[in-house]
Amino acid sequence: MKSVNMKQIFILFFIIYFTDSEKLTANNHAFLFDPPSLTVAVGHNVSTTIQLVSEQDEPTNVAFVYGNDRLSSTDYIEPLKPVNFPRHTPHQIVLQITGLRPGHLIVGCNATPSLNTNLTERDFLRIDIARSIKLNRLISTVGWLYFFAWSCSFYPQIVLNFRRQSVVGLNFDFLALNLCGFFCYSIYNIALYSWRDVQDGYMKSHPHGIIPVLINDVVFGLHGFIAALITIFQCLFFERSTQRVSYTTSILLFVFILFLSITTIITSVGRMDLLLLIYFYSYVKLIISCIKYVPQVVMNYRRKSTEGWSIGNIVLDFIGSILSLIQMFLLAINYNDWSSLFGSVTKLGLGVVSIGFDLIFIVQHYILYKHNKQQEDGYQIIDNNQETTLNT
Template identity: 50%
Template sequence: MQRIFTRRKLLLIATLFINVVQKAQCDISVSTNDLTIQLEHTDSFNLILRNVTNYAPFTIKFDIQHKDIIRVEPDSYNVTKDEDVNIIVHAIGAGHSEVVANATNSSITVRKAFVRVTVQKHPELDTFSLVIGWIYFVAWSISFYPQIYVNFQRKSVVGLNFDFLALNIIGFTLYAVFNLGLYFIPEIKAEYSNRYPRGLNPVQVNDIVFAVHAAAATIITIVQCYLYERSDQRVSHVARIIIGVFGLFLFIGIILAASDVIHWLDFLYYCSYVKLTITLIKYVPQAYMNYKRQSTVGWSIGNIFLDFTGGILSMLQMIIISYNYDDWVSIFGDPTKFGLGLFSVVFDIFFIVQHYVLYRHTNYEEQ
């Protein structure tokens, strides 16, 4: 009985000790992790110091990622007590930079003490960029409906390439899986935070809405292929082989993720890679089909104009952002997104030329 009482007493003492230590832990943070400043202006944030008495005195020094973009005052601070210290940030160049606090006492954790600073040339351009973003979001979102209407009006899908549809539904489904997983699943969000502790989740609500809506609209178009006249059209053997390769790649990814060889976040990245590849190749079957038929009848030109509008505005937004933040590396250093947009626009122009120049006198249904 005495031994049990002693164990309980020790457990109580240990618990009290842990609580005291936790309460006494030095806590250093900042009032905001994100700051946007206009070029040649200033703003500030607070360095928040709590429970520092047992560790003081020590010095906090601020490391700046790009010293040609911002400078801070003071660039270091001697800590002696709990307080909020106002730190002034001067914007001296456009772009993105980080301010990271480091303590001279190595036992102090300052993981939360960082600020991402964005310096923009003109706030009006930021607003204009946001408006453009919503316009191309709407243009891309409604670009599926002209084709659905054309199919309904003709009661036929002859002229609409089935390879294009098959690749499209796989691409948008994988895009939706990527966005939904990274936005809603706690384990994947936690892994992203661990991998990129100072990064923001790249998925926004409008990304989810667009991906899910695009997949749903493509499914409606596929259902029309079963309801309306389709002649002898079917998914080609080449497309089936490509889809099979994609399926095998993703199946292996699932096995590796389920076996903890890779993280589920990596599997989502694999899904995004397949989506990017599909975006590069999905227009080829339709363009070739139009060439073989010498006609664009059955292929909605309204869809192309909306896709063209979205692509042009998407690239315009990237150019505006790059200029406003002096961040041309986002285009030329990592050209994937810009290149895909440009690739889609080039194909849209090719489809417009096919429709209005090359085959404008050809009516496939009358032949």
């Protein structure tokens, strides 16, 4: 009986909460576009609806304006004709959108008479005009391919460690930095994807933008963190010789953790914006992404061997990075939006840096140290079946 009562209370709370939320949402904006964002190809048509949410004592005429400058005309789509909402008649009006040239467009509203309701992120329509629907499908396919390649890239190293029962040759500085990086990346993704306060802060800063995190970003970040954690656990049980995290990396990680801890505490007492804190986590991830491979490159160079470092991890990461850049270029071509490519210096730069390190590892493995195999004690190299001493 007690469990039934608790269940009823929960259902009642659920209904009240979401009913109030819907009322709050309805009262916080004047217009509803459904869907609020859409994609149309040049020369093709799609439809959306507009609804006047706030109640008016007189008929309301709505003229459409375009872009951030709220211009009265546009050449991206066929200009929309004004629409009229009768007095006290909440109904939807269908709008036909015809693409004219590739690009991105924000469609806003000018109401006559003017409305007292505050405009929010739902009071405009976001339109992406594609050059080709087929190219759009190719972009989507490439996106899934690089997501699959990056997701699989974690496993070759784990499998190699298990087969060898050893992590000798795998740099511990890289592992520590990688774990910290994916932790920060996961916090950033989870916050922007699911925390309402963070999303509200983002929309205030980017009123015509979209949340730049999807569910696959959240899954990828958590997946990478778990894979890094598994690899570190392998280091506790498998042969590791004298390897350890260097003092330099330990100090660097201490600085990162101290910085994030202090900013988190400051945010928790209301002295700093929550969105800024989430950006700090992403900045730490970006820094780590630029430097995490350096210790492994140096280690391979000193050992004159890539034994213990999985080339499968690198090949899959290289393929994923190339496909990611290809998708960025295809998006720029399809939407005639080169600012999204060259304007995002961080994303483009990280892709280039990642490919650069991958190429270094490929050269080390297949060219420079192709015939070199490092023994488990870390002090001998077998080169063409001839044993020589490595000075360390």
